[in-house]
Amino acid sequence: MAQYVRGPSAVAIIRLRNPPVNALSFTVIEALEDGLKRATADPSVKAVVICGENGKFSAGVDIHTFSSAEETRRAGLPAFISVIESTEKPVVAAIEGIALGGGLEVTLGCHYRVAHVQARLGLPEVTLGLLPAAQGSQRLPRLIGLPAALDMITTGKHIPAAEALKLGLVDEVVEGDTVEAAIRLANKVIGQPLAPRRLSLRTVPSLPNADAVFSQALARVKKQAPGYMAPEFCIRAVRAAMELPFAEGLLKERELFTVLLTSGQARALQYAFFAERAVDKWTTPWGTSWKSASPQPIRRAAVLGLGTMGQGIVISLARANIPVVALEQDQEHLDKGRKAVVAVLEREASKMKKGTRAPDFHDPARLQFTLDFKALRDVDLVIEAVFENMALKKEIFRKLSEICKPSAFLCSNTSALSIDEIASATRRPEQVIGTHFFAPAHIMRLLEIIYGRQTSPTTIATAVRLAKTLKKVGVVVGNCHGFVGNRMMFPYGEQAVFLLEEGSTPEAVDKVIEDFGFKVGPFRMSDLSGLDVGWSSRKEQGLTGASVPPGTPARQRGGRRYSPLPDILCEKGRFGQKTGQGWYQYEKAGGRTPKPDPWFHNFLAEYRATHHIKTRFIDQEEILERCLFPLINEGFKILGEGIASGPEHIDVIYLNGYGWPRHVGGPMLYASTVGLPRLLEKLQKYSEAHPDVPSLQPSAFLRKLVAVGNPPLKEWMSYAGQQRNKL
Missing domain, CATH: 3.40.50.720 (NAD(P)-binding Rossmann-like Domain)
Structure with missing residues (x-):
């Protein structure tokens, strides 16, 4: 797991060996610590180089350990990093390939860092719903300053070695043998004082506008990912580095990390990470895989x-x-x-x-x-x-x-x-x-x-x-109309329009969906993409309904409820941003900033009166459930039919193609979080209130899963084949 060897002259080399990416498991960390103890105890060793095997330093802590009770109980990696820094012999990190997450945090415990020109460095924990909790949130701002540290930690981005050098994150960048370069540097610094190189003894470089920097960072992450806890917690951890002594900052880092680790968001983001790897495995209903x-x-x-x-x-x-x-x-x-x-x-x-x-x-x-x-x-x-x-x-x-x-x-x-x-x-x-x-x-x-x-x-x-x-x-x-993504979007958009008929507004619906975590609600998205896109498709299929005669509470087509509202807007030339008017109004054709449209609100009132629709107040809970639950229900139909190989496939589609908030993990994981019995109960309630809306009628597969005891998501597909055989 870690190889200890005597290098040339007085330098010992500790080499990480845990292919393919030298992940930092508990066993690896223990082996590293053992190697460092041996180097410290050996009087002939004057300096140490830590490197990775096969051209990679380390991709960080093994993600499978994030949810283990042992991880939260043991000091583990943070304690080892403190041991590195306190060593009385200079320790140099030789960074090749990648130094990510815990891998980069190990290098921050070292006194010097040498990187290959093609290496990439980063703290991507935020993408998994966490923060760098092996002292990274406290060490990095002390090394490279507040703005750069906030950017790296809150985005999780990987930066190239050249940029790392400019930031002061590494001391040298080399094109040749990185380990040899690290050995040369180690020999050069033998005997030099190490206190200036120990980040725990430094303070964060002062900024006269530090409060403004934090405020701007907070505003940015709230805009980019509403409701996402990890970026905000990262900011709080970095602020602790500025305001607290190092030891107290570490306690705050651990406290914030523990809250995130036990949150549903971290579970959802880690699920999303593994789901993207699971979609490589697919099957068809007739046995091909x-x-x-x-x-x-x-x-x-x-x-x-x-x-x-x-x-x-x-x-x-x-x-x-x-x-x-x-x-x-x-x-x-x-x-x-x-x-x-x-x-x-x-x-x-x-x-x-x-x-x-x-x-x-x-x-x-x-x-x-x-x-x-x-x-x-x-x-x-x-x-x-x-x-x-x-x-x-x-x-x-x-x-x-x-x-x-x-x-x-x-x-x-x-x-x-x-x-x-x-x-x-x-x-x-x-x-x-x-x-x-x-x-x-x-x-x-x-x-x-x-x-x-x-x-x-x-x-x-x-x-x-x-x-x-x-x-x-x-x-x-598999093949069906709309496939997976667009097929599930139809009831989502349909319900959003029905909510307008019944008493809501575009602003209210969009706010609820955006507060849930979507960057753009259904009506802002419709204006952005153009109302005429869907209108053209409906006209080609003979599905428009602007000419449906008024006079009944429910406009129907083929026995099911249909709203002609989008068609009417298109007939009036209101295509969204491209025309300056749609569900919202814009400052001009091609404008980007939506504003409530008094004309549309008046038109909506007249429309309701024409069709004898009695309006009511619709609360946020109903808006969210009426939009999302039919979408999820369609996902269960897709699973039951074998169109998707598993719930992970649906979730990956929605996370990467439809803006579903990653910290919620995808529609099917969200369904398992809500609980299938509650989902079924709500759909039945809404279906009884709106019997002419098929998308609200619970799918047979959802009913099956509830009947067999609400199994966890990973077991759903074992029941799907049984369900198809009965349908």
């Missing part, structure tokens, strides 16, 4: 359609060094798409590290823009990114089936349309798959991967590998 799949290499890809989404997909492929052919229908759209793509890529290339050769995005072997379908003959994979029209997509796939080589995979960036119907237009349905990117495609992490009835395991595995290559989180799901 990731175990039977072998991905094929993608040496050259193509994107068909250079609208906003297609542009983002081209950028993503080019970033990943996959040669791309970009196809459009006419010269005007091709030129517009080319200009947008190249502008982004060249802007990113200009920010590359000095001395790094920038890719040539004008080289057609790397990035080719064309109007010629024949240019797709030799690509390994095509991603179609035209607008949502089934007839158009089938026509394109029919043509792709004829032109592309037999081994090419055919992907559709559809957000809702049937993959099976698209595949029916080809001679190779087993090689057709949905790759639903999220806008903007070159920024959003999520890639929803949709298999059809005939999609082969190889095709699925290839799409999953592509997601990894693009540095995206790929989640494999």
